[in-house]
Amino acid sequence: MQLVNRSDLRERLVASNLKATHQRIVVFEALTELHGHHPTAEEVYQRLKPANPSISLGTVYKTLDTFVDTGLIFRVLSEESGKRYDANAMAHSHIYCSNTKEIIDFEDAELDRLLTEFFQKRNMSNFEIKGFSVQLTGNKVEPDKKISVSRVSK
């Protein structure tokens, strides 16, 4: 199963000032083979180990971090582990700042209406929707200033 061309991948690594090592190639390949699974480092490791028994889990961790830093791959938000809590019962969205790692509450009635309509139109027949939330990722322009959006709250 070859979803990425190895020489393309080498070029992408070099373009990011990374050495095109065997480990990086197979980590990236494992990741693309597992697409849709949003694997953890451990799962990537399990995937590539049979064909590459000499690679260590530590290298997989380091490689994934490197790839995220260079923008080659992305971290997916998840609610398992790294647990943060919110007592606010009101449905509300969150804005994530990739730089400061802040999670900022964002409530907007129009956004709620827009999304409710959208998901009613798409009939999610096999999925019972209990709530929704929009995650914005990005960077605060001036780290020292508070983000100013209409109706930021909570």
Added chain:
Amino acid sequence: MQLVNRSDLRERLVASNLKATHQRIVVFEALTELHGHHPTAEEVYQRLKPANPSISLGTVYKTLDTFVDTGLIFRVLSEESGKRYDANAMAHSHIYCSNTKEIIDFEDAELDRLLTEFFQKRNMSNFEIKGFSVQLTGNKVEPDKKISVSRVSK
């Protein structure tokens, strides 16, 4: 600082078949006092410890889990720790199933357009948006069947 009325809180606990213990009361209060901070278990613990030195961190962990199970509070998605990765460069949304903990890719051009327009209208002057993602929480109706939505992909 009293953001929640204690007797209301007792009622809410009882309504969920939970004993209204002192620990549960102060965990909930700490959580509401920290609203907007999306604290971890450790942060909740640090908050309530000065006034309640006998409470253990383990109890805070257990209490927060219990509250989530009964729907009193929510877990907030985060990208720090519990790390999952995605090599897909295309912006796409994710659906999170509260039951199975699955993260399902969801791509929909209309949804993208809707949200892009919305955030252009709100001018997020101090925030540079890199991407957005809609988190739907809920349950798959038939756990063994694939969710069928128009244009689920990847």
Added chain:
DNA sequence: TTTACTGCAAAATGTTTGCATAAGG
């Protein structure tokens, strides 16, 4: 009085680090 909850400490899990060796350019 009965049952559910807490505190403690140990165990399990997950992730990072430091450093000597190996491989890439």
Added chain:
DNA sequence: CCTTATGCAAACATTTTGCAGTAAA
């Protein structure tokens, strides 16, 4: 060669577990 990356093992951080004792109803 020179630099950067890897493998290993230890350290660290976080979360869960088991159980005896305690508090709620």
